[in-house]
Amino acid sequence: MITLLRRPANPLLVRDRGTLSVPLTWVASTPNCPLANLGDALSPILVSALSGLPIVHRHFDAPQKKLACVGTIGHALKNGEVHLWGTGVDKAKHPIDRNLAYYQKPPKTKFQVHALRGAFSAQAFQQQGIEVPAVYGDPVWFLPSLIQPAIEKRYELGVIVHLSELESLNETANVREELIRYRVPESIAADVRIITTLSQPTFEALEAKVEEITACKRIISTSLHGLVIAEAYQIPCAYFQIVGAGGSFxxxxxxxxxxxxxxxxxxxxxxxxxxFVYGQELEQETNWEQVIRAVDQFWSPVEWSAEAFLEAFPLPLAFNPLKGQKFEQRSLFHHIRL
Known part of the structure; x- marks a missing residue:
């Protein structure tokens, strides 16, 4: 049984300008990169909602204590006391030397792992002697309790692309011209929607992006959180693999x-x-009708209980996303620099 508690003090919390806050690390927007990336930007939104507290941003190498949640960022964290909940780890990336293609625990860093995203992230840490509980999940799974889905399904298929597939990092950027598989014939352009994960760094913009995704009857994606969102909202979906031809397991x-x-x-x-994945070579056009048929035939909803994952949240819960209640404290999000 998960209970909602509000303890006056927690060792993870800090005071920011006199206000008790959560020190959180995520890939935030900057003056040089002013747009928010959907998965990354949802981290402070979800942590603030669950804890009922404001967020203060911490850099990846900040010597102070910090929490990390959404994203494949666990390997990049170093210095001080690092707490992780639902974070991914890339075992092929070094936290200090980018020329090294392996993970190594950084010095002067104490890890407190509450949960990681999955078993493969856990292996990367365990190989370095970092203790990891067998509790997994992605915090974005709880997004439906914060943002309602689109009222109307306007698109037969949403195709969510990764940032690396765009011509440039702006909201209106097109997919790179050489990626032929993303071409959509004019005759079905109203039904097949190409979606990027970039938006303005505001909660309202993120909400609009989620509305766009949930307005699709089906999703295929090369963006991880495109699929996490689809699965969380129970939208039929598939990973859009760059090899193979058609659907397969x-x-x-x-x-x-x-x-x-x-x-x-x-x-x-x-x-x-x-x-289930759908394979399509990058330099070949995609049969979108075939994609739709394959997703309809082979996708099935994930049966997973989030109880243990939510129990591992390292702060007292102010809002329980498993209760089926609507989140009301949206004012918490207005002061977060996403």
Whole structure:
């Protein structure tokens, strides 16, 4: 049974300008990169909602205590006391030397792992002697309790692209011209929606992006949190693989299977052993009608209990997303620099 508690003091909290706040690390917008990326920007929103507290941003190498949640960022955190809940770890990235293709625990860093995104992230930490509980999940799973889905389904298929597939990092950027598989014939342009994960760094803009995604009857995605959102809202979906031809199932434990590690990690954390994917070569046009038929035929909703994951949240809960209640304290989000 999860209870809502408000303790006056918690070792993770700090005072920011006299206000008790959560010190959180995420990939935030900056003057040089002023847009928010959907998955990253949802981290402070979700933590603020669950804790009922304001957020203060902490840099990845800040020597002070800090919490990290959404995103594949666990490998980049160093210095001080680091708490993790639902975070992903890339075992092929070094926290200090970018030329090294492996993870190594950084010095002068104390890790307190409450939960990671999946079993493959856990392996990366465990190989470095970091203790990891067998509790997995992604915080974005709780998004439906904060943002209502679109009232109307306006698109037959949403195609969510990764930032690396865009011509530039702006809201109106098109997919790179050489990625032929994303071309949509004019005859079905009203039904197949290409969606990016970039938005203005405000809660209202994120809400509009989620509305756009949930207005789709189906989703295929190369963005991890495009799929996390689709699964959370129970929208039929598939990982848009860059190899193969058509729909197929891959075994998540098969290291030879061509699937990006973040997706392998997330779905393993949900307890899945195999995953439906749709393969399409980058330089070939996609048969969108065939994609729709494949998703309709092979997708099934994930059966996963989030109780243990929510129990691992390292702060007292001010809002329980599993109670089926609507979140009302939206004013908390207005002061967060996403």
């Amino acid at each position: 891959i075994q998540l434990k098969d290291q030879q299977a061509r699937i990006e590690h973040r997706f392998r990690d997330f779905y393993s954390g949900l307890g899945l052993e195999q995953l």
